[in-house]
Amino acid sequence: MSVDKRARFIGREPMALLEDELRVRGFSEVALGYTEEQAISEAKRCLKCKNPKCQLGCPVNIDIKDFIALTAEGKFIEAYKKIKEKNSLPAVCGRVCPQEEQCEVECIVGLKGEPVAIGRLERFVSDYALTKEHKKIVCEVSAGKKVAVVGSGPAGLACAGELAKLCYDVTMYEAFHEPGGVLMYGIPEFRLPKGIVKEEVEFLKEAGVKIECNVIIGKTLTIDDLFEMGFEAVFLGTGAGLPYFLGLEGENLNGVYSANEFLTRVNLMRAYRFPEYKTPVYVGNHVAVIGAGNVAMDAARTARRLGATVHIIYRRSEEEMPARKEEIEHAKEEGIGFLTLANPMKVIGDEKGYVKEIVCQQMELGEPDESGRRRPQAIPGSEFTLPVDTLVVAVGQGPNPIVTQATPDLATNKWGNIIADEQTGATSIPGVYAGGDVVTGAATVIKAMGAGKIAAAGIHNYLTNK
Amino acid sequence: MYKVLRKKVLTDTGVDRVILLDIEAPLVAKKHKPGHFVMLRIDEKGERVPLTIADANPETGAVTIIAQEVGSTSKQLGRLEAGDHILDFVGPLGQAAHYPEHKHVVCIGGGLGVAPLYPEVKHLYQTGSHVTSIVGARNKDLILLESEMQEYSHEFYIATDDGSYGTKGFVTTILQELIDSNTPVDLVIAIGPIPMMKAVANLTRKYEIKTLVSLNSLMVDGTGMCGACRVTVGGETKFTCIDGPEFDGHLVDFDEQMRRLSMYKDKEKEVLIQEGCGGANGCQ
Ligand SMILES: Cc1cc2nc3c(=O)[nH]c(=O)nc-3n(C[C@H](O)[C@H](O)[C@H](O)COP(=O)(O)OP(=O)(O)OC[C@H]3O[C@@H](n4cnc5c(N)ncnc54)[C@H](O)[C@@H]3O)c2cc1C
Ligand SMILES: Cc1cc2nc3c(=O)[nH]c(=O)nc-3n(C[C@H](O)[C@H](O)[C@H](O)COP(=O)(O)OP(=O)(O)OC[C@H]3O[C@@H](n4cnc5c(N)ncnc54)[C@H](O)[C@@H]3O)c2cc1C
Ligand code: SF4
Numbered sequence: 154m155s156v157d158k159r160a161r162f163i164g165r166e167p168m169a170l171l172e173d174e175l176r177v178r179g180f181s182e183v184a185l186g187y188t189e190e191q192a193i194s195e196a197k198r199c200l201k202c203k204n205p206k207c208q209l210g211c212p213v214n215i216d217i218k219d220f221i222a223l224t225a226e227g228k229f230i231e232a233y234k235k236i237k238e239k240n241s242l243p244a245v246c247g248r249v250c251p252q253e254e255q256c257e258v259e260c261i262v263g264l265k266g267e268p269v270a271i272g273r274l275e276r277f278v279s280d281y282a283l284t285k286e287h288k289k290i291v292c293e294v295s296a297g298k299k300v301a302v303v304g305s306g307p308a309g310l311a312c313a314g315e316l317a318k319l320c321y322d323v324t325m326y327e328a329f330h331e332p333g334g335v336l337m338y339g340i341p342e343f344r345l346p347k348g349i350v351k352e353e354v355e356f357l358k359e360a361g362v363k364i365e366c367n368v369i370i371g372k373t374l375t376i377d378d379l380f381e382m383g384f385e386a387v388f389l390g391t392g393a394g395l396p397y398f399l400g401l402e403g404e405n406l407n408g409v410y411s412a413n414e415f416l417t418r419v420n421l422m423r424a425y426r427f428p429e430y431k432t433p434v435y436v437g438n439h440v441a442v443i444g445a446g447n448v449a450m451d452a453a454r455t456a457r458r459l460g461a462t463v464h465i466i467y468r469r470s471e472e473e474m475p476a477r478k479e480e481i482e483h484a485k486e487e488g489i490g491f492l493t494l495a496n497p498m499k500v501i502g503d504e505k506g507y508v509k510e511i512v513c514q515q516m517e518l519g520e521p522d523e524s525g526r527r528r529p530q531a532i533p534g535s536e537f538t539l540p541v542d543t544l545v546v547a548v549g550q551g552p553n554p555i556v557t558q559a560t561p562d563l564a565t566n567k568w569g570n571i572i573a574d575e576q577t578g579a580t581s582i583p584g585v586y587a588g589g590d591v592v593t594g595a596a597t598v599i600k601a602m603g604a605g606k607i608a609a610a611g612i613h614n615y616l617t618n619k
Numbered sequence: 620m621y622k623v624l625r626k627k628v629l630t631d632t633g634v635d636r637v638i639l640l641d642i643e644a645p646l647v648a649k650k651h652k653p654g655h656f657v658m659l660r661i662d663e664k665g666e667r668v669p670l671t672i673a674d675a676n677p678e679t680g681a682v683t684i685i686a687q688e689v690g691s692t693s694k695q696l697g698r699l700e701a702g703d704h705i706l707d708f709v710g711p712l713g714q715a716a717h718y719p720e721h722k723h724v725v726c727i728g729g730g731l732g733v734a735p736l737y738p739e740v741k742h743l744y745q746t747g748s749h750v751t752s753i754v755g756a757r758n759k760d761l762i763l764l765e766s767e768m769q770e771y772s773h774e775f776y777i778a779t780d781d782g783s784y785g786t787k788g789f790v791t792t793i794l795q796e797l798i799d800s801n802t803p804v805d806l807v808i809a810i811g812p813i814p815m816m817k818a819v820a821n822l823t824r825k826y827e828i829k830t831l832v833s834l835n836s837l838m839v840d841g842t843g844m845c846g847a848c849r850v851t852v853g854g855e856t857k858f859t860c861i862d863g864p865e866f867d868g869h870l871v872d873f874d875e876q877m878r879r880l881s882m883y884k885d886k887e888k889e890v891l892i893q894e895g896c897g898g899a900n901g902c903q
């Protein structure tokens with residue numbers, strides 16, 4: 154098996170993968186990472202461009218050329234420090250960034266062959282540093298000012314990290330019982346080991362960031378309460394946690410989940426270890442997942458590991474799938490079936506009210522629409538039925554309304570996203586900043602982190618001039 | 620960690636056990652309004668479960684919850700004693716109950732529904748409504764918070780299925796009598812088992828009396844993040860944790876709720892069996 158996988162990566166160092174058969178029997182990480190030798194040899198493929206295009210593709214502007222040069226010399230800790238100047242969560246980004254659309258797509262080596270594997274190198278040096286180096290944020294003089302960070306996803310973590318570096322007294326509030334946001338409850342262990350997220354959180358704690366879980370801003374405390382408690386600025390990084398449904402007939406039948414619910418039960422609540430862990434999840438023999446983004450792939454691969462045969466149902470063709478190519482490949486290797494150009498019509502239940510089958514209609518691609526994607530249209534008389542015990546709906550998420558409902562002065566757009574200045578993160582309320590998915594809608598880890606950093610700078614500027 | 624300040628066994632018939640706990644959670648106590656609930660997780664391996672806030676004291680920081688021991692988590696809760704700790708306790712959640720001026724309100728509590736009803740009764744009584752309370756249970760032993768309810772009600776009725784206390788019959792029997800006696804009723808609040816809420820809503824619909832019910836959907840996060848708690852109200856899908864838990868009883872699809880609540884029946888049994896509590900009455 155591993156031989157033909159190498160073939161896909163002609164030119165660049167291949168990444169060892171867990172064997173297909175082992176994968177679907179557990180939740181171990183699938184991509185195994187580089188060895189030291191592989192990392193050095195991959196780093197040597199970099200041409201050290203005068204005007205490195207790769208750097209422009211990275212949303213947080215990492216000095217990619219420099220960190221790769223250090224890696225090539227075997228100076229892994231120095232390389233790590235170089236990345237850390239710009240990116241506070243490199244072990245996470247090296248794993249889950251859509252590199253192929255960001256840094257790597259710009260790499261000059263990619264013009265003729267395969268681009269330098271920037272993401273994999275980033276992952277390698279971070280993993281290396283995690284075991285070898287005790288990282289520490291040292292701040293010289295305390296700024297003495299209190300800042301509250303709401304939400305502990307990538308946006309909140311990055312913002313808190315930056316503020317800690319600037320010596321602010323930071324308290325992070327998280328609604329859930331564990332910090333990490335989507336990194337903890339959404340992205341599964343086999344793609345992002347939870348130990349890595351915990352490590353990053355520990356790192357913030359060592360830097361003096363206080364983390365208060367089980368506090369919902371808008372319910373347990375309001376933004377006004379935070380100001381009364383002496384916080385001088387507030388960052389909102391509450392994410393896009395509200396799951397969308399399709400409004401199909403039968404969508405509320407037993408056994409129909411949102412991807413959020415399915416993944417939260419399995420990842421955060423460890424339902425895969427039921428009944429030792431008390432949260433149940435219902436997975437029959439046949440699972441279908443509607444949607445084809447990263448969230449859908451994660452749900453499908455999770456269901457596969459729980460023993461089911463799994464199908465992805467997607468309205469458009471494979472070319473339009475929003476998930477990372479690598480994730481689609483991994484899903485296929487694990488035996489997940491793809492029903493493309495299939496439009497779900499309704500869900501049918503058995504006499505006890507559990508989902509029994511889903512009816513879809515076959516589509517064909519018509520003329521391109523405003524987005525440039527060819528619009529799918531129904532083929533008359535092409536309805537077909539797929540038997541399922543569990544159906545997972547993964548068609549996107551909106552912003553959670555709790556904070557905005559409790560804060561009428563906070564300006565939002567028509568989808569309920571908080572409106573924030575792109576340069577500073579400032580919202581309509583003085584001293585309140587926002588960033589990440591709650592502002593942009595569901596996006597990426599690195600973009601959320603970037604927004605958290607920008608807001609930290611915005612907050613610093615605001616508090617310095619206040 | 621959240622400390623158990625006080626524990627009281629409210630009912631113990633050998634079959635049914637209902638316990639009351641005061642939990643130290645000052646932030647929740649400060650923000651509580653009638654209609655709110657909390658999500659709690661007892662320990663690392665525990666599930667997150669919703670429980671109504673039965674009472675709260677902003678001075679002492681105590682939040683009172685009342686739980687019926689129906690399965691693994693509630694039984695584990697019942698084994699806690701004062702001085703023990705709960706790992707996670709978050710709230711207050713849900714929309715607070717909202718009462719525009721109502722002169723005469725009939726509050727109906729069935730079984731454990733009296734616990735979430737009680738703070739609403741107290742609030743209505745203290746804000747000047749005329750409160751008639753009807754409490755129903757299978758038998759005398761299962762009547763909860765009787766003196767507390769009585770203290771904050773102008774009229775107080777009890778119905779038991781077996782006639783062991785109060786009127787023999789259902790809460791709807793008494794409600795029907797009230798309506799027949801031409802007493803004007805502005806609002807009915809009904810909290811209890813789904814069949815009871817459905818029966819009350821069916822009755823009041825005929826007389827066009829506004830009726831609020833409180834749903835106890837399955838929940839995971841309690842913050843609008845998962846959709847486990849969805850319910851159809853007036854043909855639209857709502858999330859009980861953020862849009863509810865109170866809804867217009869005339870619009871709720873009770874049959875769907877009933878069905879969704881039974882989603883994990885087999886799994887729930889499995890946990891109990893694992894814990895050696897699989898017998899008829901479980902671990903007592
Ligand atoms: C299953 C899945 C797979 C994904 N895969 C990828 C991938 O491979 N690559 C990639 O780049 N991106 C991926 N994404 C997207 C990425 O995870 C998100 O864009 C990113 O996490 C957004 O970060 P955030 O900090 O804005 O919000 P989140 O990560 O959503 O964090 C928000 C946090 O705020 C908390 N919160 C919400 N409301 C409140 C409140 N009122 N008070 C206190 N706390 C609150 C939440 O509990 C949560 O912990 C994926 C997303 C999902 C769901
Ligand atoms: C808003 C709200 C307020 C509630 N208030 C109270 C209260 O004040 N006192 C009280 O005793 N009970 C209350 N409940 C119900 C309580 O949450 C369940 O009885 C409890 O979760 C049962 O868990 P278990 O493990 O003991 O039982 P299990 O054996 O796991 O389940 C028994 C039954 O409880 C229900 N249930 C199970 N898990 C959940 C869950 N995660 N969320 C909701 N229901 C579940 C199901 O109907 C299930 O069939 C409330 C529920 C909601 C939604
Ligand atoms: S953070 Fe993401 S985009 Fe930036 S260099 Fe690393 S992998 Fe590329």
Ligand code: SF4
Pocket residue numbers: 198199200201202205206207208217218221259260261262269271
């Ligand atoms: S564009 Fe590619 S080759 Fe050039 S510096 Fe960046 S990684 Fe190296």
Ligand code: FES
Pocket residue numbers: 837838839840841842843844845846847848849858859860861
């Ligand atoms: S419990 Fe998850 S959305 Fe309501």
Ligand SMILES: [Mg+2]
Pocket residue numbers: 431666690691692887
């Ligand atoms: Mg349970």
